[in-house]
Each structure stands twice: as C-alpha cells, then as structure tokens.
Amino acid sequence: MPWYGATRLGQHYSSPEEPGRHGSTRVRLDIETWITQEQFDIGASILPIDNPAVEVEPFLKTREVVVMSNAHPLARRKNIKLADLLDVALVATHSRSLSRQHLERLFRENSKQPNIRFEATNGLIACELAAQGLGVALADPFVALSAGAQNLAILPFATKVRLEYGFIYPVGKTRSRASRDLTDAIRATAEERLANLGLPRTAFEVL
Secondary structure: OOEEEEOOOOOOOEOOOOOOOEEEEOOHHHHHHHHHHOOEOOEEEEOOOOOOOEEEEEEEEEEOEEEEEOOOHHHHOOOEOHHHHOOOOEEEEOOOOHHHHHHHHHHHHOOOOOOEEEEEOOHHHHHHHHHOOOOEEEEOHHHHHHHOOOOEEEEEEOOOOEEEEEEEEEOOOOOOHHHHHHHHHHHHHHHHHHHHOOOOHHHOEEO
16 A cells, blocks of 8 residues: 655645545655655655655755753743854764754864763654753754654754755656645645744745
8 A cells, every 4th residue: 555754744644535545754764765665655854865766856945943941041042053052061863863964064163072961863852852951952843843842942043054855756656646735735834834933934945
C-alpha cells in the first residue's frame, strides 16, 4: 500500500478521496534509507537530499531559531544574536545533524568553542532539554513547535542560518491528485505556523 512520508510539518495526512492512504513521519537521517526501501508517493524533508531515485522540489526557505527555558535570562530578548550564545551553556544535536554543523561553523568563524553541556540524539530531545533549563539550543522552527514543551521559549535568531525544505517524489512516477492536495496543505500549514511563531516575514519564503 502506498505511504506518504512527511516531516513534522504535517505529521499525518489522510486523503478524504483516498481514505486508505495515510501519512507517516521519519527522522531526517532515515530518509535516504527510507526512499530506497519503501514505496511512497511523496515525501517532505529538510534539504539537501541527493539521491538518484527521487526528484526534489524545494517549497520553503526559512531559518533556524533559538530555544531555551522560559526562565532563562535570554528568554526576555526579542531576538538572539550569536554574541549572546558564545559563553552560555548549550544543548546540541549529534555531530551529523545540520543544526550541529551550523552551530560549529558559526563558532569556528568567531574563533570560539561552543560550551556544549548536553548532546541530544535529535532536535526534539534537544528542545525538551532546553525547556528543562539545561541549556540553549539552535533548532529547526518546526521541530521546536512540535516539541510541545510548556516551558519552551522560541526566539528568532538574528544570525541567518538558512534551512530549506523540499518535496521528494519517486523518479518516473505520476503524481496523483492526493499528492497535489498534500503539497498544498503542507505549504499552507508551514506558512501559518511560521507566521504564528512570530518570525518576521523576511525570515521565511514559501515557494
């Protein structure tokens, strides 16, 4: 049975016209394996994805945010600058993640070492640890929104750490009406959630 793969932009999707089809989520690092081993109509993932088995259609450009406990002194700021992070305790994701690579690059460009107190296996756990007051973390805005932690402050990052999302399709497969409905729903949901987060309109672009 065909499955729709989606990131936490849409979490789950069911087509009213094709009720047997449902969406499912995958961790980003599983995507490369998933797209070669499972049958699917469409996926949505953070980019880059470089695999000859799929076609990629970028649909959203945004940027990372900074997350922390509501009780953290930085939570009172309107936005966070890189200088604010140079000497604070940090929660980081694992070394293969985009967020960790961005973090290390920013500190390296400023001849600094990040003060990483905790390392999380994924962005959701990093957000949960930050909400508990264990440090500050860079995060994908959709992951931060999905964390659901009550004490989590999500603030714009003045340093532009860009993220791009794309739809992925199997090469050579006709795109169904349900797939087109899903892409429309994801675009609309992404734009609404980013706007509700309070990010400036210049911080994201739906393509």
